[in-house]
Amino acid sequence: MKEGSMTADVEAALPAGQGDSAILCRDVCRSYGKLRVLSNLNLTVPQGQIYGLLGPSGCGKTTLLKCIVGTLKISRGHITVLGKPPAFPGHEIPGRMVGYMPQDLALYNEFTISDTLIFFGRIHGLSWKETQARMDFLIDFLDLPQKHSLVRNLSGGQRRRVSLGAALLQNPELLILDEPTVGVDPVLRAKIWQHLVEIVKTGKVSVIITTHYIEEARQANVVGLMRNGHLLAEAPPEAVMKLHSATTLEHAFLQLCQSSDRIDSKQDSSPRALVLENSQSFESGRDESRPILGLAPEPTEEIPKYSADWKVRARHVLPKWRNIAALTVKTLVRMKRMPGSLCFQFLLPVIQISLICLCVGGDPKGIQVAVVNNETSSSSSFSNKLLSFLDNSSVQQVPLSHSDAFDGIYNGEYWGVLGFGKNFTSYLTKRMIERQVSREVVDGGSVHVWLDLTSKIQIHEIPWDFFHIVLELMTCFEEPIYGSKNTDFTTFVTPGAVLSITFYLAVGLTALSFVLERKEGLLDRCWVAGVSSLETMLAHLFSQLFVISVQIIMLLLFILLVFKTPNEGSLVLVIILIVLQGVTGISFGLVISSAIDDEQNANQAALGIFYPNLILSGIIWPVECIPYPLRYLSLILPQTYASESLRCIMYRGWGLSRMMVWRGFAVTLGWNTFFLILATVILKLRT
């Protein structure tokens, strides 16, 4: 009887019907994999009231709040927030209508307090004047330090207050605060509650707040006790205490939990007992979705149908430049606050290309070769003439006796031994004059070469020099059609290396961007403020474009002016192709960043593709040398045709009318579009 009248009290205290509710959750279910966190949950937040959501750690409060603001999708049921489901086209939830303070601090550490508030002000479309006025109020109200203080230098409690300030900034109609009073001193805690009580008085603002300090929730108009993913009670705090004759809210909740445990154990142990209990107690055999205390959803409650015309839907999908600008400025401000890292990013490509130009493709120097010359030392002897042809900057000739030369090569002192017989000149002359000579003449008129072939690159230079001499004697090289006679390996490698450096630095710049922001709750916070996945992508693209533009300018200055790499073609085409490759790198980094949650895995993914891509793209060795099945793979990679295209522009002076040139641009643009769409879709699917 007592309980029956109490339920009536509760019903009178709570507004009924959807029209009066700020938030309605009906039969809401949400799981993480196999873990069911919200189970047929029903919750009603009355309009213009404070709703205290209480419950033990891990019961699903944060998950519920994320579903309410639309950053998590529910697997069943429906949620209405301020009249429409979250993320419904044209609805400003997520957006300006909701102020969300997540449990994580979700603040940019490199920002000052004023940067933080200006950033959120921009996203909410506040004017400069409005933002400044609200900032002054919040700094005073939340007792914050000077507005130019960096967030990373604030104490834990101060950071929480900045986070609360960001949620209150735009005077939202709905405030969702996940443990705003943790780490806040009792005086300020009281002040925050007083502020919440004041703002709901107008009847236009509704608040849902979670807290671990159960007693402070007595100031809420309604409290909801959550346990195991559903609500045990939903009623004004006084009603909850009265029902359990408790003097404190904490005590009342303890009793509710115990009643709930008793029911659960009875249900588990005996299905028969359940039937018996059903007729005796209002608690037993209870439908999980119905709270022990409070309003249960009306069985006849209808789910309204919502619709939006195509213009609203289109506007909802299209990116807002205001948000892109705010996010781009945010990234640039963060970069400015890390000058060391920015300088490193600008210098790294120059260091890399310089190392490639200096260390790859040059001629070997100072290779020690033992020379055993058994001919007389006359300068007219063929052996001495041949030896004088050897490039002495590459090969350092060490005249030795036969035994010393072989001892030296066995001890690793020399890379080879060149031997000339006693009668080398006369035998060689005979070989040249006579058509048929004996084996002895052939042998005596030959240069004998013994090599240590463990270092191929150096030793190949020795027979190459002889080969070269013969070639020079026998061949008449006309002027080359493309390139120069002095073309070396560095010239071949440089265009591909420039593209590859630009691509990988861009991957490195972006691969961690979402990973860290997601981990710190910054992505969620921005989404609740109304930023879309596409806007996040585009903003990252634009801000990173600034970095890669500086990198590309420095790279080009170095390769063209310092290392004198030839460029016969249009510099504009060269720049466009390199920038587009940088964009490919950024968009690939965004794919990694949106698909992977963990820094280590994101780093591994970025590093893992580096080497195979470098080898397969024909950057350090021509594609024509790659075995066939792998060659097909090579051709679809983003840098294979692009490197070829850049070489054609720079060394052949070709333009876009040539297939080998436009093909590189087309493939690069194709990859850019694919990666950007993929990253946006992944990011959207993962919220």
Ligand SMILES: Nc1ncnc2c1ncn2[C@@H]1O[C@H](COP(=O)(O)OP(=O)(O)OP(=O)(O)O)[C@@H](O)[C@H]1O
């Ligand atoms: N991203 C996630 N992936 C898998 N499980 C998760 C994830 N987020 C939360 N959970 C699990 O869901 C359950 C509810 O978590 P939630 O953060 O909603 O609890 P809570 O009531 O807010 O806890 P607290 O008061 O400690 O913040 C926990 O068991 C948690 O481990």
